[in-house]
Amino acid sequence: MSAPQNSPVIETAHRAKAAAATLAPLPRTARDTALLAVADALTARTEEIVAANAKDVAKARAAGTADGIVDRLTLTPERIGAIASDVRDVVALPDPVGEVVRGSTLPNGLDLRQIRVPLGVVGIIYEARPNVTVDAAALCLKSGNAVLLRGSSSAYASNTALVGVLRDAVEGAGLPADAVQLVPGESRESVKELMRARGLVDVLIPRGGASLIRTVVEESTVPVIETGVGNCHVYVDELADLDTAVDILVNSKAQRPSVCNAAETVLVHEGIAEAFLPRAVEALAKAGVTVHGDEAWQRASGDVVPATEEDWGTEYLSYDIAAAVVPSLDDAVAHIRKWTSGHTEAIVTRDTDAARRFTALVDSTAVMVNASTRFTDGSQFGFGAEIGISTQKLHARGPMGLPELTSTKYVVTGDGHIRG
Structure with missing residues (x-):
């Protein structure tokens, strides 16, 4: 019409x-x-x-x-x-x-x-x-x-x-x-x-x-x-440095939670979960973030809210984050492929092969390796300014x-x- x-x-x-x-x-x-x-x-x-x-x-x-x-x-x-x-x-x-x-x-x-x-x-x-x-x-x-x-x-x-x-x-x-x-x-x-x-x-x-x-x-x-909707993920790999992973996670989520490049889900490899989850919950709590987690996250802290199926697809734009433990990098990728809006995903790892595989398999506007999702921005990329962040593939993609x-x-x- x-x-x-x-x-x-x-x-x-x-x-x-x-x-x-x-x-x-x-x-x-x-x-x-x-x-x-x-x-x-x-x-x-x-x-x-x-x-x-x-x-x-x-x-x-x-x-x-x-x-x-x-x-x-x-x-x-x-x-x-x-x-x-x-x-x-x-x-x-x-x-x-x-x-x-x-x-x-x-x-x-x-x-x-x-x-x-x-x-x-x-x-x-x-x-x-x-x-x-x-x-x-x-x-x-x-x-x-x-x-x-x-x-x-x-x-x-x-x-x-x-x-x-x-x-x-x-x-x-x-x-x-x-x-x-x-x-x-x-x-x-x-x-x-x-x-x-x-x-x-x-x-x-x-x-x-x-x-x-x-x-x-x-x-x-x-x-x-099409611009801007951001269900962004941070994946903490089995060989991640714990301090680096905590810093990147908190910055991705809490530095400015109401924007499209803020992280909305964190995925953690089960091989590092026992050491990482308590530290992550504590750091997120200090930043004012409520964790909506699976059973592994709930066992790590009584302050974790049980996650629902709806949480995985939610762009909170608030001090909330969905959280899950996954058996492998491939399982993290499968989760991201199912729930992502195609904006920004990040991997934290010291394993160059894992980083290379993650960037090859994840099809989003921007894929970060050992860096906060908050960097997906025209000025941060050195473009000077941006009209928006395109999450589609034709004509323009990204900032x-x-x-x-x-x-x-x-x-x-x-x-x-x-x-x-």
Whole structure:
């Protein structure tokens, strides 16, 4: 089912498509100048943005919204300053547009080049984090794309103010204001219309919880890059160093439990379980983590909650972790294959053969060897920034930096060549 062709959402998408055509051939200097203007405007209009954000925060508090979500929603002058700084960091990143991916001169003399080009119109559907509004717009502009932003209704006043600032800055720098647009409407119908705007919107990227991502993936007629759900595992091998294993486990789970690259399950080889489990339970308890464990973990501590079948598939995003003892590395791999969301898995071991086998058998976006799952992140990988972490296999996989916001086209140059 397609969206009504005269709806405000579709009209917005048409304007974005026209803006994208203008953006695509512009040089890097034009896009960077616009981004610097955006950073300056965010700083200059901080008071206006904070006032708009206060309306959303008051509304959230009145509705009894959890403190953690209210905190993610809140914009302060310091946070806006940090967002502006992030935009300036994006300016300094290498420009992917026009990069030659590969090229050669064919035997018949034709010059063949595959070059990076913008995707076109990128739609972002996301939840109550207004910083995403600026992050996504900056990355899309840097890579030559127009962006349609559809945040949650809980951040509508904040996003309206931010997009107003962005549009004014972009237009003042000589780029089309419609390169950055807020999708009109606060109802679910506007989201559905965006998801049906095939031919106008080139790709949708959902950022948020499992329910949001599943809805966009299953109901959209526009191509979708699936992001973010993270049922991540740490496997402690029989030949793991105990101190290293404890440190990696606690960091993977408790350093920031509400993000997609936090560990949700720990698997321990039975050959090391007797020595490791008591230490792990104690360290996790000190970090405030509740263990949902199998019988072996329950025997190690009376504080362990019995695990259910549901626990193995749960992305807790909290100070909880599922835990099991497995007979072998292959059993750990089998468990991961059954329950993983394909985000990040880690092995802790001093056995290079075990590490090599684990990385070969586990098919996830990132596989860590003796390192925390928390490193699966665009900035940690040295990409400078990311639009999200793709857990699918087509077009992009893993942290998506600027190159992943481009496609390619072939430029073939001849000298009167005709095919015989």
